[in-house]
Amino acid sequence: MDVTALSSPVRLRNIHKRFGGVHALQDVSLRIEPGQVHAVLGENGAGKSTLIKVLTGVIQPDSGEIVLGDRSMRLHSPRAARDAGITAVPQGVVLVPQLSIGRNVLLGLEHGMARKSVLSAAEREVVEAALMQVGADFDASAPTADLSVPQLRLAQLARALIGTGQVVVLDEPTAALSAADADHLLERLEALRDHGKAIVYVSHRLSEVTRLADVVTVLRNGQVVGRFQRPEFDRATIVELMTKRTEESLAVQDRPSIAAGPVLLEVRDLNSEGRFEDISFNVAGHRILGIAGVQSSGQGQLLAAIAGQDAYDSGTVRVAGSVVGRGSVARAYRAGMALVPSDRRGAGIVGGMSIQRNLALPARSDRSTRRFGIRRLRSEARIARGYVRDFAVWCRDVHQTAGTLSGGNQQKVSLARALAADPAVLLIDEPTQGVDVGAKAEIRALLRLAASQDRCVVVAASEFEDLIGLADEILVMRAGRIVARLDGHATSYREILHHALP
Structure with a gap:
């Protein structure tokens, strides 16, 4: 690639991309x-x-x-994109904690043999120049595991500048950063x-975009x-363009007839x-509370803390009037809580197990599936078939491996598994993320039930x-x-x- 090309515009022209029946990009052009x-x-x-993935190969x-x-x-690969002068800083911090930060910055960019533990003089020069460009205050030899998230984010940016x-x-480069750390990153950009x-x-x-x-x-x-030059920025217009849709596409349901x-x-x-x-709220029986927020607003972390997966610094959680000890999944579970996490494949189900085995896992599941600690396979299969029928899980049979199901059906199994424990409080994070429209409607119906x-x-x-039309009350979280x-x-x-946008 010549220097002239690198100093010229990059243009995406009439980009189309489908995933099955979903048209993810339609005639998208960008300069x-x-x-x-x-x-x-x-x-x-x-x-x-999808646009980012196309641009970065x-x-x-x-x-x-x-x-x-x-x-x-x-651009047939990320390496081809990098060779063409296009580099990416992903949303998550993707680094190897066992290596030095300098080695992480160069990982995959080395020429020939490289020592894992020590940077050569030439490598150190390259890394230190990149770290200086982003205003980093740590040494290239610093252990990655000892650095903070803001420092790791700067290291990722430094990596993108090499070559x-x-x-x-x-x-979303500032998603996990405090206001002060985000401000520092924006200054570097x-x-x-x-x-x-x-x-x-x-x-x-x-607020970051307008700055x-x-x-x-x-x-x-x-x-x-819509496309706007800086003098044309108008927050209200941008929000309207992002959200403009027919109101019929968000069908509002009638209020529940059952009393709280x-x-x-x-x-x-x-x-x-x-x-x-400062999070406070109550939820009554027969009611659904929604917690809305753009990504990294804290709603998922809040649910994990309430469910005992993560500790919190102060405050109280009560189930049916009884205080639940913090930072213990076991205590939260015994108190009557169950969490369906957003990572259904990694934490909501055991992908390598059958549907039947997944549904038999909860300790409070039907006692007829065990006797004296021994599994009763016929009872397990009967109960699993009931959940598959009631939750409309599309599968070959209950012996099918859960990890081979579609996203929507995995979510149904994850939800069924949580309800098999008969919780008083069901917590669910991103219930329809990555599932099709039909499965979304079915999952909403299951939550109402x-x-x-x-x-x-x-x-x-x-x-x-x-959440609209599903939740009786919606709390909006921001930062x-x-x-x-x-x-x-x-x-x-x-x-x-x-309310949700910073």
């Missing part, structure tokens, strides 16, 4: 100029992640082209822009629906430094349409705090997003 920050905005499912488009300088390029990288793609780097910036935080971006492109349903029961879950003044603060059976349900979601309490049967997507 990325050197010395500019180009922000890409859109709600969950708008196509932002992770996936290939079905049609369309990427033009670098005056050459049309086929010929002239286009840096960042996906401003400096890189001023030195001629082209930056593609994906974020939910409009940093020179151009904003808005995606909705895989299409470009006694309070089953009480959370008071819950605090966890860096994750959430669960709430009607003398229990309460708490649903955390970054896809707000999951770890509850910023609004809304009527779940009267609110709108736009109202939730207005």
Whole structure:
């Protein structure tokens, strides 16, 4: 690649990408100029992640082209994209804790043989130059495991600058950072822009976008629906473009006819430094509470803390009036709580086990499946077939391995597994993430049914349409705090997003 190409715009022309029947990108065009920050905005499912993967060579488009300088390029891998001058900083911190930070920065970029434990003089020079560019205050030999998340984020940015990288793609780079650390990172990005780097910036935080971006492109349903130069930025217009849809697509359900029961879950003044603060709410029996927030707003961490997976600093959690000790899954489970995590494949189900075995795992599941500690396989199979029928799990039979099911069916098994324990409080994080429209409707119906059976349900979601018409009340979280309490049967997507965006 020549220097002229690297200092010229990068253009995506008429990009299309399908996944099965889903049109993830439709005729998307983008022009990325050197010395500019180009922000890409859109709600969950708008196509932002797919666009990033196309630009960085992770996936290939079905049609369309990427033009670098005056050459049309086929970026068949992330290495091909890096060789073309396009590097990415992923949303998560993906580093090897056993290695030094310098070795992590160079991992996969070495030439020939490299020592794992020590950087050569030439390698150290390259790493230190990159760390200096991003304003890092740690040495290249520092153990990765000893560094903070903000420091690791700077190291990832430094890695993206090594070599010929002239286009840096960042996906929610400040999601796990405090306000002060986020401000420092934005300062470094401003400096890189001023030195001629082209930056593609994906974020939910409009305050950061309005500070940093020179151009904003808005995606909705895989299409470009708006593009603004800096003088044209208008928060209200951008939010409207992100959320504009027919109101019929978010069918609001009637209020439940069943009367509220006694309070089953009480959370008071819950605090966890860096994750959430001053969280208080009650949930009565027969009721569904929604907790809405854009990604990394703290709602998933809050549910994990309530369920005993994570400790918290202060506050109390009560189930049916009794205090639940903090930081213990066993105590929370005995108190009558069950959590369906967002990572259904990694934590919601045991992928290598059959559906039948997954549903027999809960300690409070039907006692007829065990006698004197010995499994009764016929009883297990009978009960599993009942759950498969009632939850409409699409499978060959109950002996099918759970990990081979579709995403929606895995979520149904995960939910059935939690309900097999007969909890008084059901907590569920991102219940319909990554599942199709039909499965979403079925899961919503199952959650309503669960709430009607003398229990309460708490649903955390970054896809707000999951909550509208389902939840009786919706709490909106932003940066770890509850910023609004809304009527779940009267609110709108736009109202939730207005409160949720920083």
